[in-house]
Amino acid sequence: MGAREFRSSRLRNHDVITFAIDHKHLAGLARARLVEDFFVEVSRVGQLRNRSDLTSLVASIEPQSLQRMLATMTSFGRRGGRSYAVFVKQDRDRPLHRKEVSKRLDQEIRLQFPRWRANDPAACEFWVFWNKTASVNLRLTTETFKYRDDAPSERFGSLRPTVAAAVVDALDCRNGSRIVDPMCGSGTLLVEALARGYRADGFDSDPEAVSIASRRLGNRSAVAPARADETFSAYDGLVVNVPWGGEFEAVDPVRTVAKWRLVPRCIVLVEREAPWRRAFENAGYGVRVVDSILIRGRWANVLRADR
Ligand SMILES: C[S@@+](CC[C@H](N)C(=O)[O-])C[C@H]1O[C@@H](n2cnc3c(N)ncnc32)[C@H](O)[C@@H]1O
Secondary structure (H helix, E strand, O other), X not given: OOOEEEEEEEEOOEEEEEEEOOHHHHHHHHHOOOOOOOEEEEEEEOOOOOHHHHHHHHHOOOHHHXXXXXXXXXXXXXXXXXXXXXXXXXXXXXXXXXXHHHHHHHHHHHHHOOOOEEOOOOOXXXXXXXXXXXXXXXXXXXXXXXXXXXXXXXXXXXXXXXXHHHHHHOOOOOOOOEEEEOOOOOOHHHHHHHHOOOEEEEEEOOHHHHHHHHHHHHHHOOEEEOOOOOOOOOOOEEEEEOOXXXXXXXXXXXXXXXXXXXXXXXXXXXXXXXXXHHHHXXXXXXXXXXXXXXXXXEEEEEEEEEO
């Protein structure tokens, strides 16, 4: 899609990646699965130290381009409307107070849109991202974007959809391949696998998980109780996040990998990589770490094991 000039930075509780993209490709971003929120920048200053920088930040909001960006919001499922809200997110406290920043931006919005009213939730959200530089951004996505318009799963240990998407990305199998998650929990990896064009089935030893995943996936996937005699021989790929972090009983890597040994490619999200690597290597797989992901403050590794 021609996105370019990627840069990443951190705000409190947020990782921000900025990039440039042609306006005509903006709507296509609504299909992205590795991102939790999209914003479009409407103005920026190199630094925000005082009121004169603040005036520059607000004065460089161009009414015409703002109108164009407001029209783009509908591609992301936001309904237009005349209510707005302003949020200021910064990396740390600064001498110029964020309330002053939000008040000044609020005044500008009311000047440009005299019939709009402040509200929360609002049809239009303006977010100031303020670290070394400061920018005003319009939020394109809705609250539900990160959960794929689904309610967040309340089952303990469920992955965030963006993390599941990153794990499924590592499969890299042909479209239509048969994929299995042998410990599917609420089925988040299966949802992502289906979204990539795979056929995907799940198993779990916990009847509650089987019932949640079956309800969520309907007839798109077969979800069944785990069976001791299942060999998984019908599958081209396996994707799983094995229980870790003390929330479920730990599983033994050697015995578990022995059950999966007929699957040509396995993608496993694990916290402790070494015992799983050893178990796969001893079962005749070549293993590499393809990704590391920070989950609830702990690093997990995505291992890819190929026969
Ligand atoms: C971390 S959760 C999976 C979460 C899932 N990926 C999601 O996003 O909802 C691990 C799952 O493994 C299941 N499990 C644990 N041991 C198992 C076993 N031996 N066979 C099958 N499932 C097992 C647990 O019941 C739990 O649902």
